[in-house]
Amino acid sequence: MRLAALRGLLPGRSDYADVPTHWRADIAAGATVGIVALPLALAFGISSGAGAAAGLVTAVVAGLVAAVFGGSNVQVSGPTGAMAVVLVPIVGEHGVAALAVVGILAGIMLMIAGVLRLGQLIGLVPWPVIAGFTAGIGVIIFLQQVPLVLGPADELGTRPAVAAFHALQHADWSAAVWPLAAVAVVVGLMLLLPLWDERIPVSLVAIVLVTVLAELLHLPLARIGEIPSSLPLPSIPAVDPALLQTLLTAALAVAALSAIESLLSARVAVDLSGDARYNPDRELVGQGMACIASGAFGGIPATGAIARTAVNVRAGGRTRLSVITHSVALLGVIYLASGPVSRIPTSALAAVLMLTAVRMIPFREARTILRSTRSDAAVLLLTMVITVMVDLIEAVQFGIAVAAVFALRAVARSSGVRREPIDAPADPADARIAVYRLTGSMFFGAAERVRGDVRAEGDIEVVILAFSQLRTMDATGANTLAEIVRALERQGVTVLIKGVPERHMALMRSVGVIGALRDRRHLFDSFPPALEHARSHVRRSAKSRAASLI
Structure with missing residues (x-):
């Protein structure tokens, strides 16, 4: 294969195939x-x-x-x-x-x-x-x-x-x-x-x-x-x-x-x-x-x-x-x-x-x-x-x-994370669940903004991170995600990850995003199972709080 590639860099008869005409x-x-x-x-x-x-x-x-x-x-x-x-x-x-x-x-x-x-x-x-x-x-x-x-x-x-x-x-x-x-x-x-x-x-x-x-x-x-x-x-x-x-x-x-x-x-x-x-x-x-x-x-x-x-x-x-x-x-x-x-x-x-x-x-x-x-x-x-x-x-x-800087700025502006309403029949447990969807590219140009946007304020007990719209990711972005997960878990907030594209999975495992989860079962392919798990977690937590008051 390499020899054929080198031959392609040298002259050949095909260079003059059209000369007669x-x-x-x-x-x-x-x-x-x-x-x-x-x-x-x-x-x-x-x-x-x-x-x-x-x-x-x-x-x-x-x-x-x-x-x-x-x-x-x-x-x-x-x-x-x-x-x-x-x-x-x-x-x-x-x-x-x-x-x-x-x-x-x-x-x-x-x-x-x-x-x-x-x-x-x-x-x-x-x-x-x-x-x-x-x-x-x-x-x-x-x-x-x-x-x-x-x-x-x-x-x-x-x-x-x-x-x-x-x-x-x-x-x-x-x-x-x-x-x-x-x-x-x-x-x-x-x-x-x-x-x-x-x-x-x-x-x-x-x-x-x-x-x-x-x-x-x-x-x-x-x-x-x-x-x-x-x-x-x-x-x-x-x-x-x-x-x-x-x-x-x-x-x-x-x-x-x-x-x-x-x-x-x-x-x-x-x-x-x-x-x-x-x-x-x-x-x-x-x-x-x-x-x-x-x-x-x-x-x-x-x-x-x-x-x-x-x-x-x-x-x-x-x-x-x-x-x-x-x-x-x-x-x-x-x-x-x-x-x-x-x-x-x-x-x-x-x-x-x-x-x-x-x-x-x-x-x-x-x-x-x-x-x-x-x-x-x-x-x-x-x-x-x-x-x-x-x-x-x-x-x-x-x-x-300079063009690269402007391009990175444009990519960074189109990338980030947004909190989404829960698209499912209402449930009392939803008040304690936050769904964040990552979009665009999770790279060094957008990592810090994502870090500041993912929060668990008030009574939030479960955070679901949705990855299905994430196109690219670099090591800085993956490391920032791992730090976000660890910080939330230290606060007592359970993090669930949903819809990670297969091309990003190896990087997320090697950098420690998956390892930062409280339980390896907190990784889901689709949203309904993740939401059901989050609601059951909130219900169990509510029962535990009620039992402690008796």
């Missing part, structure tokens, strides 16, 4: 994605601090490895804005060379997570956290481009909001005219060209046009600079033992982000394509191998890219051949067009990312969440603010923690 559409879709991915790969490479060449190498190597070994047939992997945001402080503190080590370490962590079947945990990330996280990334990517356009840029590692403010504060506006004009042209073309024909690769066309104009008119625009004309040979980076512990922390953050973004992207791909064949654990293994391969070739850590995956699906991609074709197309750029690509103005790439960042922000989802509940709105806003001002991973962790 879809290969033409897949090749066309892959070429389309390659055209769209080219400017993004260059731009995200620059944004990460590693350079345009690293972004392009990552798109080729990581995209190909993830296509073969990943868990989705249509997922496109490569450098992304979210990952670039995480990598900037790592480059600023440890240098570009550290990215290879971080990528390989993160890849190993991802593969281990996949083997341990942790892919399903993505379902535990609440929707407001995802929306706030995505919105925060969009804001960060936009802010990162401001220094690239206006200059001068702060040191790598400076928070994007601070760097953008400094760039605005110290900008040479006379020199910034040409970069701003390039941004305006690129954004204008990207907004207007789709109105004419949606099939036009607008970002590539806009960048080519601005690059040609910049060359012909000798415009004073900063360029990407030299990129390799061939793929570098793989190598294992040198590891400084003294630095390894620090890089492990960075690698954990990179692995967490890669897992979250890749699994979310793959899940979106399922919705877009209507193809339910998606293995989240294999996706983690594939992304881990992609990060390792990218680091070995001098690239940066990669993740699944939602925008490029969506383009692949909408262009007709249905099998892994489309994603493989995307990487081959980018490989052709390295070998055949590295010279022209090196002359692309950085402000043109910044414009592409600015518009991409704005489109990343889920305005409609955010509006829906903000109008839903105050707790969900708070989770979204807090996650977004922490993403922008502090750290992406901490934002997700904090968002999940």
Whole structure:
């Protein structure tokens, strides 16, 4: 069984079963994605601090490895804005060379997570956290481009909001005219060209046009600079033992982000394509191998890219051949067009990312969440603010923690105990019997309130605890029940327990709830026998009191 499960994490013939019927559409879709991915790969490479060449190498190597070994047939992997945001402080503190080590370490962590079947945990990330996280990334990517356009840029590692403010504060506006004009042209073309024909690769066309104009008119625009004309040979980076512990922390953050973004992207791909064949654990293994391969070739850590995956699906991609074709197309750029690509103005790439960042922000989802509940709105806003001002991973962790607190509070409010009237023909003994029904979840969040609500006041001689509507119970809740039973029995009140679900019985016995009863026969499956026993107990007690007065 375990061997079969491990085989499910590896490629197989079934991955390419549909290629014979879809290969033409897949090749066309892959070429389309390659055209769209080219400017993004260059731009995200620059944004990460590693350079345009690293972004392009990552798109080729990581995209190909993830296509073969990943868990989705249509997922496109490569450098992304979210990952670039995480990598900037790592480059600023440890240098570009550290990215290879971080990528390989993160890849190993991802593969281990996949083997341990942790892919399903993505379902535990609440929707407001995802929306706030995505919105925060969009804001960060936009802010990162401001220094690239206006200059001068702060040191790598400076928070994007601070760097953008400094760039605005110290900008040479006379020199910034040409970069701003390039941004305006690129954004204008990207907004207007789709109105004419949606099939036009607008970002590539806009960048080519601005690059040609910049060359012909000798415009004073900063360029990407030299990129390799061939793929570098793989190598294992040198590891400084003294630095390894620090890089492990960075690698954990990179692995967490890669897992979250890749699994979310793959899940979106399922919705877009209507193809339910998606293995989240294999996706983690594939992304881990992609990060390792990218680091070995001098690239940066990669993740699944939602925008490029969506383009692949909408262009007709249905099998892994489309994603493989995307990487081959980018490989052709390295070998055949590295010279022209090196002359692309950085402000043109910044414009592409600015518009991409704005489109990343889920305005409609955010509006829906903000109008839903105050707790969900708070989770979204807090996650977004922490993403922008502090750290992406901490934002997700904090968002999940806050969402969990709100969820626990809601569960606790819907759980508890209430006193019920006795639903049976009246009997004089009923005045000395109290029936309490436990509802919802008996857990640490509701235990203290239940303790305060279960009382035996006045002439109450018997308390019946009804469990039939209790859905869940934890050790804290069971222990609180045991303490309630002991306290009532010490007061001379007989406790009867009715309708304990079988799934809770073992916990109640082990914690001592059943043992706290005065008699083991005080445990009942249904209410009528429990009520009859309670009434007979009250009658016997009344006879004893009468006899003592004679």
